[in-house]
Amino acid sequence: MEQYKLFINGEFVDADSGKTFETIDPGTEAPIATVAQAGKADAEEAIAAARKAFDRGDWSGLTPAARAAKVQDFADQIARQGLRLAFTESMNSGQVISLAKFMPLISVTLLRNLSLAAVTKFPWEEEIPASGNAFAPGREFIRREPVGVCVGISPWNYPMYIACWKIAPALLMGNTMVLKPASYTPLTALIVAEAAKAAGIPDGVFNVIAGPGRELGEILCTHPDVDKIAFTGSTEVGREIMRMAAGTIKKVTLELGGKSATIILDDADMELAVEGALFSNFFNQGQVCSSGSRVLVSSKIHDEFLDKIIKRAESIRIGYQMDQTSHMGPLVSKQQLATVERYVKLGKEEGAELITGGKRVEVKGIKGGFYYAPTIFANVNNKMRIAQEEIFGPVLCIIKYDSDEEAIAIANDSVYGLAGGVFSTNTARAERVARGVRTGTIWINNYHIFSDYCPFGGYKQSGVGRELGLESLREYTQIKRIHVSAIADHKSNMTFKIMSDYKKVEGFSYNCPTAVIAGHGALSSIYKAVADLGCRRALILTDSGVNKAGLAQLVKDALVDFCVGIYDSISPDPDLETVDVATAVARELKADCIISVGGGSVIDTAKGVCVTLKNGGKVNDYLNFLVLTEPQTPHIVIPTTAGTGSEVTNMAVLTSKGAGRKLFIVDTRIMPNVAILDPRFTMTLPKDLTVTTAMDAMTHAIEAMMSTLANQICDGLALHAIRLINENLPLVVADGSNEKARLNMQLAATMAGWAFTIAQVGLAHGMAHTIGTLHHVPHGVACGIVLPKVMRYNVDHAADKLALVAQALGTNTAGMKEHDVALAAADAVESLMKKVGHPMRLRDVGVPEENLAICAFHAIADTAVIFNGRPVSDPNEVLQIYRQAY
Amino acid sequence: MGRGWKINPIVKLGPGVSQAIGSFRADKGIQQPIRIALYFSGCCDSSLYLCVVTILETDLTLELDGLTFVINPEIYQVVGEVTISYVDEMGRKGFVLTSSKPVGEWDGCGVSDIKIQPNLYV
Numbered sequence A: 001m002e003q004y005k006l007f008i009n010g011e012f013v014d015a016d017s018g019k020t021f022e023t024i025d026p027g028t029e030a031p032i033a034t035v036a037q038a039g040k041a042d043a044e045e046a047i048a049a050a051r052k053a054f055d056r057g058d059w060s061g062l063t064p065a066a067r068a069a070k071v072q073d074f075a076d077q078i079a080r081q082g083l084r085l086a087f088t089e090s091m092n093s094g095q096v097i098s099l100a101k102f103m104p105l106i107s108v109t110l111l112r113n114l115s116l117a118a119v120t121k122f123p124w125e126e127e128i129p130a131s132g133n134a135f136a137p138g139r140e141f142i143r144r145e146p147v148g149v150c151v152g153i154s155p156w157n158y159p160m161y162i163a164c165w166k167i168a169p170a171l172l173m174g175n176t177m178v179l180k181p182a183s184y185t186p187l188t189a190l191i192v193a194e195a196a197k198a199a200g201i202p203d204g205v206f207n208v209i210a211g212p213g214r215e216l217g218e219i220l221c222t223h224p225d226v227d228k229i230a231f232t233g234s235t236e237v238g239r240e241i242m243r244m245a246a247g248t249i250k251k252v253t254l255e256l257g258g259k260s261a262t263i264i265l266d267d268a269d270m271e272l273a274v275e276g277a278l279f280s281n282f283f284n285q286g287q288v289c290s291s292g293s294r295v296l297v298s299s300k301i302h303d304e305f306l307d308k309i310i311k312r313a314e315s316i317r318i319g320y321q322m323d324q325t326s327h328m329g330p331l332v333s334k335q336q337l338a339t340v341e342r343y344v345k346l347g348k349e350e351g352a353e354l355i356t357g358g359k360r361v362e363v364k365g366i367k368g369g370f371y372y373a374p375t376i377f378a379n380v381n382n383k384m385r386i387a388q389e390e391i392f393g394p395v396l397c398i399i400k401y402d403s404d405e406e407a408i409a410i411a412n413d414s415v416y417g418l419a420g421g422v423f424s425t426n427t428a429r430a431e432r433v434a435r436g437v438r439t440g441t442i443w444i445n446n447y448h449i450f451s452d453y454c455p456f457g458g459y460k461q462s463g464v465g466r467e468l469g470l471e472s473l474r475e476y477t478q479i480k481r482i483h484v485s486a487i488a489d490h491k492s493n494m495t496f497k498i499m500s501d502y503k504k505v506e507g508f509s510y511n512c513p514t515a516v517i518a519g520h521g522a523l524s525s526i527y528k529a530v531a532d533l534g535c536r537r538a539l540i541l542t543d544s545g546v547n548k549a550g551l552a553q554l555v556k557d558a559l560v561d562f563c564v565g566i567y568d569s570i571s572p573d574p575d576l577e578t579v580d581v582a583t584a585v586a587r588e589l590k591a592d593c594i595i596s597v598g599g600g601s602v603i604d605t606a607k608g609v610c611v612t613l614k615n616g617g618k619v620n621d622y623l624n625f626l627v628l629t630e631p632q633t634p635h636i637v638i639p640t641t642a643g644t645g646s647e648v649t650n651m652a653v654l655t656s657k658g659a660g661r662k663l664f665i666v667d668t669r670i671m672p673n674v675a676i677l678d679p680r681f682t683m684t685l686p687k688d689l690t691v692t693t694a695m696d697a698m699t700h701a702i703e704a705m706m707s708t709l710a711n712q713i714c715d716g717l718a719l720h721a722i723r724l725i726n727e728n729l730p731l732v733v734a735d736g737s738n739e740k741a742r743l744n745m746q747l748a749a750t751m752a753g754w755a756f757t758i759a760q761v762g763l764a765h766g767m768a769h770t771i772g773t774l775h776h777v778p779h780g781v782a783c784g785i786v787l788p789k790v791m792r793y794n795v796d797h798a799a800d801k802l803a804l805v806a807q808a809l810g811t812n813t814a815g816m817k818e819h820d821v822a823l824a825a826a827d828a829v830e831s832l833m834k835k836v837g838h839p840m841r842l843r844d845v846g847v848p849e850e851n852l853a854i855c856a857f858h859a860i861a862d863t864a865v866i867f868n869g870r871p872v873s874d875p876n877e878v879l880q881i882y883r884q885a886y
Numbered sequence B: 001m002g003r004g005w006k007i008n009p010i011v012k013l014g015p016g017v018s019q020a021i022g023s024f025r026a027d028k029g030i031q032q033p034i035r036i037a038l039y040f041s042g043c044c045d046s047s048l049y050l051c052v053v054t055i056l057e058t059d060l061t062l063e064l065d066g067l068t069f070v071i072n073p074e075i076y077q078v079v080g081e082v083t084i085s086y087v088d089e090m091g092r093k094g095f096v097l098t099s100s101k102p103v104g105e106w107d108g109c110g111v112s113d114i115k116i117q118p119n120l121y122v
């Protein structure tokens, strides 16, 4: 009799205890080999060898391609042992030879297919272009690295093939492995070990120990040096393995039991359905976890199906597994046979109708062997234990149903969720049923089809994780996220600021790519701008006020035949629905470019449209910070107010009814491609709007300077914007057609837009957003009223900046202390506001006094507040400011 | 004491088992005996477990520590002498059943509580 040894650290060795066990041929019950029986010491030695090999790095440290090359050598060596493996597999497990002869081939193919995938398809490293954290820029990527020492515990039904489901991904991903084959069928795994040795897989990388599951399992699943366990077997043992693994938080992949449904729809091809149900149940004597052992048959075809499947089942040839003509061989063991018999009895007791089989079979010329006839129960109720518990033998239960919905409900009425099949001539209908069934695999008009690149695993109590496919490769890796900060300076690290009193952020990145074309007649540039962007179908977005002023038509004429339409249904403070409707229009017109002609409301709507048009769905999907990774739909802006700066900013402010407030898209990718500042477009702006929008720009500039993110570029832009507004606002108020002053106001608004794109805004904006949302105070008006009060509140945290602001506002600061100069800046803002007739108090714009407290609470939660020069966390302080502004 | 068959099954009880079964029966107000039964625990393995059902004519029965255990004679023939222990350790609480002729290599690995069967069939 042949003798097999354990394979530990590259050597074939006896068990430490010297113990051996016999393994038999289930077709004859004759012993065929003795196998060294591993115990605790051997398991520990194998784990130690695997650990050492992993840590040594001569496998885990190889490139994926180098490892794949070795695995290919391994596959070659398995191929060389093909005949021996096929015979041994058949003889030891009871698999009929007509099936077992394919096992070496499909194992070799698996190793080769997964090798190829590991090298060419597996995402070892993945870039994360948008991290989702707007405060910590840097390169973000993930590396997939091996898990470490993996334990594979393989079952007896496909001893070699399922072992390879574990061996291939484990080794390809750089892990080392201890494999424990099932005690009924240990031989082929040990032959595979010979192949590994012959292929030169480094010592300790692959180890095989045979022996009792319970004893070895306890060591393998609790040993601190083991990192992962992949187990195929019973749900009960799987549960225990999970529990044992929990002690040291090992990763687990569990491929467990099933009670799958083969669903025969009333329009199924009858012959195919009969063969399918037969194969799904009696293949490998029904000892397949994915067996479709509940055959759900439509009542419309039930009787015909039953007649046919009985005849077909009775024609199955049961014989010795090595006989080429046998369709079915023996069950794997005496115990297996006894349990199957017990269940058949139970089925009868439960009231199911045994219509064929239900008995042992004697094979001519053989004494012994665990043969059992293909057995069919009809009139099975899904609540019966034979329909709920996995029998793992050739027992098929037929359950009648009336509708597709009922079939799905019956299929899902199981603690398991492994696999299933649907037979129908209508693929759409079959797929609808397939989608309703909660299992990890569904075959349509087929069954038991395993494919190397298609994942297999269970829902519910059928398991955890997946084997085969890229999914299986992932299961044998762990993910390392690597963040390489773009800013290596603690003073510029916004996150570290949480634990520091120094809130100012020093370093910065300046990325304002919008091309600005400015001056009298700048509109003419739009024709070329559209052509330069490669577009031909520009849609003009505007609002009715601007349209009525004739401004959209000016643009249309300048576009000659590049314009597909003008859409003007955009209301002030646009909401998400407004954007979605405008997007639908753009889609309808197949627009390839958006031209916004209007104030901030139109421009922000257009930004939302550009994103949604490019990416699909609704704008609500894109209310995010810095997550877009590609250029969006081209966008040209012609601002008609000189306020928001939205023509160059990275922000779109949109009202969300769901959130009950304004929300933002903040992204470099939404900065418009081109801003055309043509003074003609603001000349029609009424005086009050001229004033209030200008105060919005003023607030941007001053708040950007007071921000913790302010820097020299921001300050330069902001100061000049302040200067221009201070000088030109009174001029345009006096004479709205002063073209030079109008252009200067436009430039000021654009520069202020850049300034706050770099440095953000602060508390004044937080407060203005709140009263804007709750009391519909126009944004510029609200900003203007609270701005001087916030400047005073911030004075001790931004005195240097406010002093510069005071100078830009023309205050004579000679002989004054910095603190006083800073306060003078607030006074200067107020006197400008008075000069141009800006509202001065919240009471004048319809804010009820009793609501100030609730406004304070809302304001404190506004994102803008994060960057305010003075940290804000006390709503009472904000309430005081609101009161001062009241 | 066996009915139908003329042998007494051998069932051994580990420490704490009779108390655990006793308190289970008291909790649930159960009068019936405890059955030792066999089931497939999913893919590849079968196990023994305990349940509460009515005695059948053919059952083997045994009185032990004031409790009545029953087992189907065919199952008894397959598994032999049954040892029931009770464990209550980290995350593992319940009855563990092993047999002199183990039903599989993972025999005794799982733990179970006592199932109350809706019907007689085991």
Ligand SMILES: NC(=O)c1ccc[n+]([C@@H]2O[C@H](COP(=O)([O-])OP(=O)(O)OC[C@H]3O[C@@H](n4cnc5c(N)ncnc54)[C@H](O)[C@@H]3O)[C@@H](O)[C@H]2O)c1
Residues within 6 Å of the ligand: A543, A544, A545, A546, A549, A571, A572, A573, A574, A598, A599, A600, A601, A602, A604, A640, A641, A643, A644, A645, A646, A649, A650, A651, A652, A653, A681, A682, A683, A684, A685, A686, A689, A693, A696, A779, A780
């Ligand atoms: N994206 C940003 O960077 C940013 C910055 C600040 C504010 N905003 C947002 O911008 C919006 C406010 O924009 P806004 O202040 O520019 O006002 P607006 O776009 O809401 O326009 C206000 C009114 O002015 C009219 N109008 C505009 N231009 C005109 C013209 N030239 N002639 C005649 N009428 C004209 C409009 O028809 C409209 O009725 C708010 O939703 C605010 O939250 C955005």
